[in-house]
């Protein structure tokens with residue numbers, strides 16, 4: 001099945017054209033076109049993602065990214081000058097209404113697409129949540145407008161399912177996922193342990209009570225005066241502390257490690273860093289030096305990794321999972337990758353699977369794969385077009 005997918009849940013605008021095959025038993029994907037624009041440089045200035053700014057950028061980026069994807073897939077075909085357009089005035093009116101809330105989008109949509117033939121695709125898949133609602137709406141409106149223009153169904157996709165199924169594409173290890181599997185989702189907005197009985201069947205068995213892991217990295221980085229996003233900055237300093245054998249003075253808690261459940265809490269850890277910095281000069285009779293920052297970064301990273309590891313091991317033992325999928329932007333962290341890969345030595349037969357770096361952060365390919373799975377599970381999604389709404393707090397496992 002040929003799918004066009006759209007992702008706009010946060011600060012990445014992404015469009016891809018993917019072919020899914022193999023059914024639920026052995027899903028596989030061929031990428032025909034894939035474009036992504038990251039707004040990270042823009043948000044850096046503000047130290048975080050601003051929803052209304054993200055929305056404006058999605059409006060600007062979606063039309064050119066679509067054209068780029070269609071071109072790459074060989075699907076950008078001009079209609080013959082003599083051909084009579086099959087799009088009626090009434091359809092254009094509907095499209096205009098749908099795009100009305102995204103300022104300027106209708107104009108660029110019409111200008112770019114009026115003269116193009118319908119590409120060879122059977123469905124459009126779009127992220128409907130979780131994420132920033134103003135940002136999600138842009139992608140949804142754009143997808144619904146395309147669905148009307150080309151007369152094809154639009155399938156809503158859960159962004160977190162996208163992260164899980166991203167391991168059906170390029171990964172660190174070609175061996176197939178075995179069920180039940182466990183997914184550890186670690187990003188700027190989420191920290192979840194999910195039991196995956198089979199593709200499309202998810203139960204969240206652990207989650208954070210406050211900050212997400214990536215958010216904790218970003219907040220601690222800010223305390224240390226490092227730029228946004230803080231994760232890569234902290235892990236760079238932590239690695240230097242290890243390579244340079246800097247003495248370990250800072251001591252932070254491993255939050256909720258003895259809670260007896262699979263919950264996380266990272267806001268207290270951030271507060272420990274805050275207090276440590278506040279009291280540092282008085283306690284040590286000197287100013288904080290560069291080496292102290294490296295020490296703090298390492299101790300913080302160790303605390304996060306040990307906590308994640310402890311809970312993940314408990315979840316593996318509880319579920320007897322044969323595959324551990326780890327996804328989300330924080331998997332870029334080298335210490336986490338290395339530590340978790342070693343679990344294959346602890347649990348014989350366990351496969352630890354992570355998407356390649358480009359698929360760990362938000363992208364449209366993961367949305368196409370999740371959309372393919374959804375259409376196999378619920379074929380009616382291709383025939384009964386329901387209204388699609390942005391759901392900022394959409395939970396995994398909720399039918400959409």
Ligand code: KG4
Pocket residue numbers: 010186187188189190213214215217218229230231232235328329330331332333334360361362
């Ligand atoms: O999944 P993602 O790209 O965006 C969403 O939050 O959906 O994740 C971004 C998060 C940020 O908080 C960033 O600081 C964190 O991933 N991150 C890292 C590293 N690279 C990115 N955290 C720790 N170590 C890293 N190397």
Ligand code: ZN
Pocket residue numbers: 159163187328329361362
């Ligand atoms: Zn994400």
